[in-house]
Amino acid sequence: MARRSDHTRDELHALILGAAGVIVEREGAAALTIRRIADAIGYSSGTLYNLFKDIDDIVVHLNAATLDELHGALTAVPPGREGEATILSLAGCYLRFARNRPHAWRMLFQNLPSGRSRPVWYYRRMDRLFVPVEDALRPMLADGRAAERRRSARVLWAGIHGICSLASDEAVLGWGDVDAMAESLIRNYVAGLRDKRRVSRRNQRLIAGKGKKVRAGRGNAPLESQGK
Amino acid sequence: MARRSDHTRDELHALILGAAGVIVEREGAAALTIRRIADAIGYSSGTLYNLFKDIDDIVVHLNAATLDELHGALTAVPPGREGEATILSLAGCYLRFARNRPHAWRMLFQNLPSGRSRPVWYYRRMDRLFVPVEDALRPMLADGRAAERRRSARVLWAGIHGICSLASDEAVLGWGDVDAMAESLIRNYVAGLRDKRRVSRRNQRLIAGKGKKVRAGRGNAPLESQGK
DNA sequence: AATATTAATTGATCATCGATCAATTAAGCC
DNA sequence: GGCTTAATTGATCGATGATCAATTAATATT
Numbered sequence: 191m192a193r194r195s196d197h198t199r200d201e202l203h204a205l206i207l208g209a210a211g212v213i214v215e216r217e218g219a220a221a222l223t224i225r226r227i228a229d230a231i232g233y234s235s236g237t238l239y240n241l242f243k244d245i246d247d248i249v250v251h252l253n254a255a256t257l258d259e260l261h262g263a264l265t266a267v268p269p270g271r272e273g274e275a276t277i278l279s280l281a282g283c284y285l286r287f288a289r290n291r292p293h294a295w296r297m298l299f300q301n302l303p304s305g306r307s308r309p310v311w312y313y314r315r316m317d318r319l320f321v322p323v324e325d326a327l328r329p330m331l332a333d334g335r336a337a338e339r340r341r342s343a344r345v346l347w348a349g350i351h352g353i354c355s356l357a358s359d360e361a362v363l364g365w366g367d368v369d370a371m372a373e374s375l376i377r378n379y380v381a382g383l384r385d386k387r388r389v390s391r392r393n394q395r396l397i398a399g400k401g402k403k404v405r406a407g408r409g410n411a412p413l414e415s416q417g418k
Numbered sequence: 419m420a421r422r423s424d425h426t427r428d429e430l431h432a433l434i435l436g437a438a439g440v441i442v443e444r445e446g447a448a449a450l451t452i453r454r455i456a457d458a459i460g461y462s463s464g465t466l467y468n469l470f471k472d473i474d475d476i477v478v479h480l481n482a483a484t485l486d487e488l489h490g491a492l493t494a495v496p497p498g499r500e501g502e503a504t505i506l507s508l509a510g511c512y513l514r515f516a517r518n519r520p521h522a523w524r525m526l527f528q529n530l531p532s533g534r535s536r537p538v539w540y541y542r543r544m545d546r547l548f549v550p551v552e553d554a555l556r557p558m559l560a561d562g563r564a565a566e567r568r569r570s571a572r573v574l575w576a577g578i579h580g581i582c583s584l585a586s587d588e589a590v591l592g593w594g595d596v597d598a599m600a601e602s603l604i605r606n607y608v609a610g611l612r613d614k615r616r617v618s619r620r621n622q623r624l625i626a627g628k629g630k631k632v633r634a635g636r637g638n639a640p641l642e643s644q645g646k
Numbered sequence: 647a648a649t650a651t652t653a654a655t656t657g658a659t660c661a662t663c664g665a666t667c668a669a670t671t672a673a674g675c676c
Numbered sequence: 677g678g679c680t681t682a683a684t685t686g687a688t689c690g691a692t693g694a695t696c697a698a699t700t701a702a703t704a705t706t
Binding site: 371 | 445446447448449521524527528529531532533541544545569570572573576577578579580581583584586587590591595598599602603605606607608609610611613
């Protein structure tokens with residue numbers, strides 16, 4: 191047949207993503223195949239290529255929906271006047287999401303074949319996730335230090351993500367520890383942020399005192415010092 | 419033919435892993451197939467199944483070799499009497515490794531099909547990576563607080579890993595920022611670690627002051643407070 | 647109402663994948 | 677030299693992503 195009036199193009203689009211989402215939710219990304227989606231919605235496999243370029247395209251759209259959900263959950267946490275508490279809530283939100291929807295969450299970060307890259311709008315959606323953290327940092331890092339705030343938000347978010355990532359890789363870390371770890375990360379990092387000046391000075395002294403005389407001023411990058 | 423005297427069993431084992439390593443290094447994990455390895459070493463595909471259970475088994479052994487290399491690089495950084503500087507060096511080492519060997523590094527963390535899990539000895543090799551960080555934390559966290567030191571090492575390592583992970587996912591973060599981000603993470607987290615007591619007390623006051631009276635004492639877990 | 651136009655849908659088909667296993671063949675032993 | 681053992685082969689299977697000529701239904705035109 192052709193142009194069955196069963197569904198409009200948009201309905202079909204949603205139908206495919208819906209069925210794909212169910213498969214991923216239940217069995218993980220590895221179970222997601224063109225034929226299984228087609229069977230689930232009662233169309234044949236070729237039809238899917240009318241609406242999506244290839245299977246990676248489907249995955250990208252699924253991930254976009256997941257990112258939207260996650261973003262919605264993050265923006266739903268009450269901002270609160272105190273920054274640290276807000277960040278703790280945001281982290282808890284992120285961890286809960288990853289734990290409740292492990293398959294969808296892991297698919298977000300599964301590496302694609304070398305060479306391929308995701309569309310731009312996809313990365314914009316990932317960037318959006320930093321915003322709530324950035325806002326929560328405003329009490330600690332004033333408006334004058336926007337660049338620093340931007341970086342700190344990304345450091346915190348990446349840190350939470352790293353903890354989550356190792357925890358979801360069952361047995362590297364157990365899920366039992368992640369809450370305490372995330373709390374440790376946030377509490378100590380934010381505390382460090384608060385006495386930025388004193389810390390910088392102390393580190394200068396300590397590093398300079400270790401071996402050769404090296405002035406470790408702002409912008410100095412000891413991480414690159416032993417480049418290979 | 420059979421039992422060609424070309425190579426012993428061990429040689430063949432190494433030959434397979436060597437060829438597989440070259441393929442991954444050059445083209446990434448997606449290019450690694452049984453047939454390509456077999457062609458590369460001049461054997462037929464069936465032979466590989468004599469030495470490895472399946473292709474995941476080959477990947478696991480490749481990853482083990484990568485972990486050994488990484489561990490070797492980490493233990494090669496001079497310990498140094500000062501903890502923070504050592505941790506900065508360790509992080510630099512980790513970031514450099516991930517940047518220089520992106521394919522091998524990313525394969526370490528690629529999620530396996532739902533249900534499957536890696537052998538125990540594999541996770542032991544991952545645990546080993548925490549040890550140098552734990553040792554470097556000894557100056558800040560005395561012997562009495564071993565559990566705290568253990569957790570902090572994992573927090574730091576997971577944080578660095580998270581930064582690295584988002585950076586390798588090209589375009590979420592650029593590689594240009596990671597050094598500064600890692601430095602920010604370590605400097606601030608360690609600083610927070612240093613005035614643990616004062617920080618805890620301050621947070622108690624702030625959280626208690628926000629809305630309902632909640633005593634946020636030690637062991638309180640605000641991350642789980644709004645469980646779903 | 648009949649026909650032509652357009653486009654959605656199909657499913658056979660292709661190359662490739664991981665994995666299996668009967669058949670083959672070489673090495674070691676008596 | 678014949679026998680045993682085990683390593684090696686490659687055809688084969690089921691399943692994958694993707695393609696495309698053929699089919700068919702909805703719409704426009706006459």
